[in-house]
Amino acid sequence: MVGRTNAGGGGLKYLTGTFTTSRTEIQKSFTVSGVTFDPKIIVVNRLSDTIVHNYGGDYLAFALSDYDNGWGYTLTANADNAGSHNSARNAGSKLTKSLSGNILTVTTTYTDFCDSSYGDVNTYSTYQYYLYG
Amino acid sequence: MAFVRWVFYNNNGAVQYVGMQRGNFKRIPQTDMASALGLTNCSCMEWTEPDAAIEAAFEPMDADGNPRIVNVSVDVSGAEPQLVFAYEAVPEPEQSEAEDMQAALALLGVTPEEG
Numbered sequence: 001m002v003g004r005t006n007a008g009g010g011g012l013k014y015l016t017g018t019f020t021t022s023r024t025e026i027q028k029s030f031t032v033s034g035v036t037f038d039p040k041i042i043v044v045n046r047l048s049d050t051i052v053h054n055y056g057g058d059y060l061a062f063a064l065s066d067y068d069n070g071w072g073y074t075l076t077a078n079a080d081n082a083g084s085h086n087s088a089r090n091a092g093s094k095l096t097k098s099l100s101g102n103i104l105t106v107t108t109t110y111t112d113f114c115d116s117s118y119g120d121v122n123t124y125s126t127y128q129y130y131l132y133g
Numbered sequence: 134m135a136f137v138r139w140v141f142y143n144n145n146g147a148v149q150y151v152g153m154q155r156g157n158f159k160r161i162p163q164t165d166m167a168s169a170l171g172l173t174n175c176s177c178m179e180w181t182e183p184d185a186a187i188e189a190a191f192e193p194m195d196a197d198g199n200p201r202i203v204n205v206s207v208d209v210s211g212a213e214p215q216l217v218f219a220y221e222a223v224p225e226p227e228q229s230e231a232e233d234m235q236a237a238l239a240l241l242g243v244t245p246e247e248g
Contacts, residue, residue: 013156013157014156014157015154015155015156015157015158016154016155016156017152017153017154017155017156018151018152018153018191019150019151019152019153020150020151020152031152031166031169031170032154032158033137033154033158033161033165033166033169034135034137034154034158034159034160034161035158035159036157036158036159037157047193048193048194048200048201048202048203048223049202050202050221102158102159102161103161103165103169105169126193126203131156
């Protein structure tokens with residue numbers, strides 16, 4: 001006979017989605033609707049990008065935030081070299097989240113979702129996000 | 134598992150926001166999402182079940198697995214709005230300034246030293 005102990009309750013909540021950044025406005029956040037749980041881990045991954053002006057700027061390539069353990073990992077891409085070239089793993093790399101009603105806003109505090117200069121958008125990208133809670 | 138795809142566009146058919154969600158979430162009116170995004174004077178095309186052809190058209194890679202840039206607009210000239218897709222190949226990454234410098238130094242037979 002095998003015993004079983006149920007710890008906590010409820011299954012893993014999961015939500016994934018995609019968004020494409022604005023071509024006209026510098027984007028530092030994305031919005032998820034109908035969120036019914038407070039995410040414990042958020043992952044954002046760049047799927048593709050369009051370089052409008054190649055001024056060699058950085059934009060977000062990948063980010064993972066673990067809120068229970070208070071740290072984040074961020075990888076940036078550079079328009080001069082479309083591969084990622086910089087990374088950071090620390091509390092400051094964590095994406096910030098704000099849940100108001102069922103609307104979740106996730107904001108990058110490290111590198112924007114686009115490269116920009118003098119108020120103009122130089123790159124725009126499609127990202128996929130994953131929320132776990 | 135819930136699903137939604139939204140395409141918000143203005144009167145000229147220019148797309149203001151494209152988003153997709155799949156998983157554990159509660160459906161909200163598209164007007165609430167537009168408000169959360171700060172969009173005004175926009176119309177919306179919405180799918181609450183995945184449409185295989187639509188989802189394939191939005192994929193950032195083609196059927197052969199080649200990455201591509203997906204540009205989408207909305208044709209508002211007819212009785213019903215229609216999605217219009219245009220695809221571009223992902224350009225090869227340009228050589229970086231550091232690589233340019235290394236190539237120039239190599240031509241001169243110079244090996245930089247760590248300083």
